[in-house]
Amino acid sequence: MNITLALILDTFREAMARKIFWGLFAISTLMILFFLFVMKIDIVEGAMATITLFGNTGRRQQNIEEIIRGVHGAVAAFLYTWGMFLAVFASSGLVPSILEPGRIELLLSKPVSRRHILLGRFAGNVLVVAMNTSYLVLGVWIIFGAKTGIWNPAFLFSIVSTVFMFAVLLSIVVLAGVLWESAAVSTMATVAIALMSPILAQNKLAERLLSSQWTRDLWNALYYALPKVYDAGRMTFEIVQNRPADSWMPFWSSAAFCGAILLAGVTIFEKRDF
Amino acid sequence: MSQYAIQTEELSKVFYHRWSGREVRAVDGISLTVRRGTTFGLLGPNGAGKTTFVKMLLSATHPTAGRARIFGRDVSDPEARGPVGYLPENHRFPTYFTGEGMLDFYAALSGVSAARRRQLIPELLESVGLDRWGGVRLGKYSKGMLQRVGLAQALIHAPELLILDEPSDGVDPVGRRQIRDILQQLESRGTTIFINSHLLVEVELFCREVAIINRGRLALTGEVRQLTAGKGYRLAAVSPADALREELTRRAQSVAGFNGSAEFLFATREDLNAAIDIIRQSGCEVESVTPTTNTLEDVFMQTVGAAANAKAGQEGKA
Numbered sequence: 001m002n003i004t005l006a007l008i009l010d011t012f013r014e015a016m017a018r019k020i021f022w023g024l025f026a027i028s029t030l031m032i033l034f035f036l037f038v039m040k041i042d043i044v045e046g047a048m049a050t051i052t053l054f055g056n057t058g059r060r061q062q063n064i065e066e067i068i069r070g071v072h073g074a075v076a077a078f079l080y081t082w083g084m085f086l087a088v089f090a091s092s093g094l095v096p097s098i099l100e101p102g103r104i105e106l107l108l109s110k111p112v113s114r115r116h117i118l119l120g121r122f123a124g125n126v127l128v129v130a131m132n133t134s135y136l137v138l139g140v141w142i143i144f145g146a147k148t149g150i151w152n153p154a155f156l157f158s159i160v161s162t163v164f165m166f167a168v169l170l171s172i173v174v175l176a177g178v179l180w181e182s183a184a185v186s187t188m189a190t191v192a193i194a195l196m197s198p199i200l201a202q203n204k205l206a207e208r209l210l211s212s213q214w215t216r217d218l219w220n221a222l223y224y225a226l227p228k229v230y231d232a233g234r235m236t237f238e239i240v241q242n243r244p245a246d247s248w249m250p251f252w253s254s255a256a257f258c259g260a261i262l263l264a265g266v267t268i269f270e271k272r273d274f
Numbered sequence: 275m276s277q278y279a280i281q282t283e284e285l286s287k288v289f290y291h292r293w294s295g296r297e298v299r300a301v302d303g304i305s306l307t308v309r310r311g312t313t314f315g316l317l318g319p320n321g322a323g324k325t326t327f328v329k330m331l332l333s334a335t336h337p338t339a340g341r342a343r344i345f346g347r348d349v350s351d352p353e354a355r356g357p358v359g360y361l362p363e364n365h366r367f368p369t370y371f372t373g374e375g376m377l378d379f380y381a382a383l384s385g386v387s388a389a390r391r392r393q394l395i396p397e398l399l400e401s402v403g404l405d406r407w408g409g410v411r412l413g414k415y416s417k418g419m420l421q422r423v424g425l426a427q428a429l430i431h432a433p434e435l436l437i438l439d440e441p442s443d444g445v446d447p448v449g450r451r452q453i454r455d456i457l458q459q460l461e462s463r464g465t466t467i468f469i470n471s472h473l474l475v476e477v478e479l480f481c482r483e484v485a486i487i488n489r490g491r492l493a494l495t496g497e498v499r500q501l502t503a504g505k506g507y508r509l510a511a512v513s514p515a516d517a518l519r520e521e522l523t524r525r526a527q528s529v530a531g532f533n534g535s536a537e538f539l540f541a542t543r544e545d546l547n548a549a550i551d552i553i554r555q556s557g558c559e560v561e562s563v564t565p566t567t568n569t570l571e572d573v574f575m576q577t578v579g580a581a582a583n584a585k586a587g588q589e590g591k592a
Binding site (some may be wrong): 002009010013016097105106111274 | 289332335352355356358360364365366367371375380382383384385387437
C-alpha cells in the first residue's frame with residue numbers, strides 16, 4: 001500500500017509539475033465560473049423568478065427540468081469528448097517519462113515488481129483525471145441544483161463514464177508508451193483508435209453496404225474488439241437525460257479491451273531490457 | 275544466509291540488432307563472486323560490458339544465459355533487490371522533486387515507513403552535506419550535489435549491498451573525499467560495496483578486491499593487495515590441476531584467478547623459470563608471462579592490453 005501510494009503520489013507530483021493537473025483544473029474552473037455567470041444573468045434569473053412567483057406548476061417544472069437535463073447532457077458531452085481528448089493529450093507523456101534512461105534503472109533497482117510500477121503509474125494518471133472530472137461535474141451539478149432545486153443524480157454518471165473511457169484510452173497510451181517510449185506516438189495511436197469508434201459504430205449500415213462476407217466480418221470484429229468510445233458516449237448522454245440505456249455492451253467490451261491491452265503492456269514491460 | 279553478496283554463473287547477455295540480425299555479446303559467460311562485507315571494484319574499458327553486467331544484477335536487463343544471485347536470491351525476484359542500494363551512472367532524477375521529496379519517494383519504494391523516513395531524511399542530507407538544500411528542487415542542484423543526494427538515496431534504507439556506478443563522477447575533490455568517508459564508514463559497518471568505476475586510483479585506494487572485464491569477458495579477478503604486490507613476473511597457466519595449483523601457490527607471491535585459469539606472481543626470474551618447468555612437466559599450458567609493476571593502472575593496462583594483443587594476433591592469423 002505504501003509503495004502503491006508512493007507511485008500514485010509521484011504521478012500526481014509530475015502531473016502538477018508539468019501543469020497537466022493545473023491546466024485541467026483551470027479549464028474545469030472556467031466552466032464552473034461560466035455556469036455561475038449564466039445562472040446570474042437576467043434572462044435565467046427572470047425565468048426562475050417566474051416559477052417562484054406562480055408556483056411550480058407541472059408544465060413549467062417539466063420545462064425547467066428538461067432545460068437542466070439538456071444542460072447536463074451538453075456538459076457531459078463536452079466533457080466526454082473534448083475533456084477526455086484533452087486529458088489524453090496532456091497525460092500521454094506520463095508513461096514514457098518513467099522509461100527515460102537514468103530514471104527507469106533507479107525505479108527497477110527497488111524491490112518493486114515492474115507490474116506494480118506500471119499499474120501504479122496508470123492508477124495515478126486515472127486519479128488525476130478523476131479528480132478534475134469530479135470537480136467539474138459536481139460543481140456544475142451543485143450550481144444548477146442550488147439555483148433550480150432540481151437535482152438530477154443521473155448527471156453524476158458522466159463522472160463514471162468519462163473516467164472509465166479515459167482509463168480505457170490510457171491503456172493504449174501505456175502500451176504505446178512501453179513499445180515506443182514516445183508521447184507523440186502514444187497520442188497518435190490513442191486518438192486513431194478513438195476516432196475509429198464512430199465509424200465502426202455504423203456496423204448495421206456497413207452490413208448492408210459491404211458486398212463480401214469477410215469485409216462484414218472484419219468490420220464487426222473490429223467493432224467488437226476495439227473500445228466503443230462513441231457508443232458509450234451516446235449512452236452517457238442518454239443516461240444523463242434520464243433515458244434508459246439499451247445495452248451495457250459498450251462498457252463491458254471496452255473494459256475487456258482495457259484489461260487485455262494493459263496485460264499486453266505489462267507483459268512487454270516485464271520482458272524489456274533497459 | 276549466503277556468504278556471498280553477489281554470485282553470477284556464466285552470466286551472458288547478447289543483444290540482437292533487429293534489422294541486420296547482427297549480435298553483440300555485451301557480457302560473455304561471467305562467473306563472479308563477491309563476498310559479503312567486502313569492497314569490490316569492477317573495472318574495464320568503455321564498452322567492456324560493465325554497465326550491462328550491473329544492470330543484470332538489478333534485473334533492469336535480462337540475461338540471455340546464466341544466472342545472478344544477490345545474497346543467495348535470484349535477481350529475477352524483486353525481493354532480492356530489497357537489501358540493495360544503487361546509484362546509477364548518468365542518473366536522471368525528476369527535477370520536480372526537492373531533495374527531501376526525492377529521498378522520501380525512493381525510500382517509500384524501498385519499503386521504509388513514513389515515520390522512519392521523516393527521521394532519516396534530515397540525517398542523510400546532513401551526512402552528504404546537503405542539509406540546507408533539502409527543500410530546494412533538484413533542478414537547481416549542481417552535478418556534484420546531484421551525485422551526493424543520489425548517494426543519500428542509495429543509503430536511505432540501510433542497504434547491505436551498495437552498488438555504485440561511477441560514484442565520484444562530476445564531484446569536486448571535497449565532495450569526493452566526503453563520499454569516500456561515507457563509504458569507509460559503511461564498510462566498517464559491514465556493508466558490501468560494489469563500485470563500477472573508471473577511476474583506477476580511486477578503486478585502488480578504496481577497494482579490497484577487483485575484477486577487470488574486457489570485451490564482455492572476465493579478464494582478471496583478485497585482491498588488490500596481491501595484484502599490485504611488488505615487481506616481478508606474472509605467469510598465467512591454463513586450468514592447472516589442483517595439485518599443480520597448490521605447488522605453484524607455495525612458490526608464488528600471490529595468486530589470482532580468471533575464467534578457470536590462474537595467474538601467479540613470482541618475485542624473481544629464477545622462481546618464474548622453475549615454475550614454467552613444473553608447468554611443462556605436468557602437461558599444463560602457459561597462457562602468458564608478463565613482467566609486473568605495482569599499480570592497479572599497470573595491472574589494468576597489462577590485462578586489457580594483453581587481451582587486445584591476443585585478439586589482434588588471432589585476427590592476423592585469420
